Amino acid sequence: MHELAIMQSALDMAEEKALAAGASQIHRLRLRIGELSGVVPEALRFAYEALRPGTMAAEAELEIEEIPALCCCPACNADFHVAALNFECPKCHQRSGDLRKGNEMDLTSMEIS
């Protein structure tokens, strides 16, 4: 359940940025979560429901963009999707641990007023 701590960080960061921009309310929060980040979007949404009352984001919509895991193949230098933990390049069957995408856990943007 570290999603609770992570969602708290997201809300803290969002409130800080919103206050700095002179806003009083957050209307929308957009997160980017990688497939292999170790964070479950559903658990984040659950944590969000528990944490948002009383914050500037009390009425805000939460949007989560899920980022597929992409590895770069050392042989053919192409990115491939790591489906079902298969780290093998579909073209040349070389294995790769060079994860280029899928670890994201970011606050991308928000709407405030």
Place this chain on the structure above:
Amino acid sequence: MCDTCGCSNLPPAPARDEHTHAHTYAQSHGPGHEHPHEHDHDHCHGLTDRHEHAAAHSYQTVVVNQALLGANNRLAEQNRGAFRALDMLALNVVSSPGSGKTTLLQATLNGLRGRLRCGVIVGDLATDNDAMRLRGTGAPVVQIATGTMCHLEAGMVAQALKKLDVRALDLLLVENVGNLVCPASFDLGEALRVVLLSVTEGEDKPLKYPPIFVSADAVVVTKMDLEAAAGFDREAALRNIRQASPKAELFELSAKTGSGMEAWCDYLVTARKKWLELA
């Protein structure tokens, strides 16, 4: 709007419909400042819920693009810089509770005696039992009691470092809280992440807990002395580890009998040498 007193801003009109109404505000104008008030106007600001285009109102979009764990990541980078400046290779050792982290560390401290000067930071929710066990090896040990937290964070490691004579160390072993999920997300600034899997846990654990295994630089299969008793399917386990941990070095050992410990200790000595050469 009256530029002198701004009176057309006072107070907001109550409804969105066009209307004409008498000016009843108890607002007096200063001397020589008289003008007619006409309150027959369109509203263009969303002051009430009934406003028809409230939803389309221009909320400001703020682009942030920052990591949710940015604060932890920054502290982890500071730790990493400190470890580099001290020539101290740092390991983040993670596994489920009961996989044998502390026993492996005990045997590692004994095995590296005379080869690398080691220090330990050990995290648990409560008690300093692990620290007591590890101090028996003679190595300096700092216990972090995390309270209810299920993982270590970079800031906790930075605090614990202050209690160690870090200049006298070549290798820092950080034993994380027993948990295969949450520690995956928290960088401590380590050079190597070591994930343990004991033969009593089930061969498919790497597939069930991918993030931590994906991030592993080394995977250590522990309690190999119990392989037969546990009915451990070694081939399946190794296959699963290779699948989930594409970049990891693989070790099989028993800290209890000592089998496999030499290769593991040699790996740490070599890993530090390679890491120093990278600087």
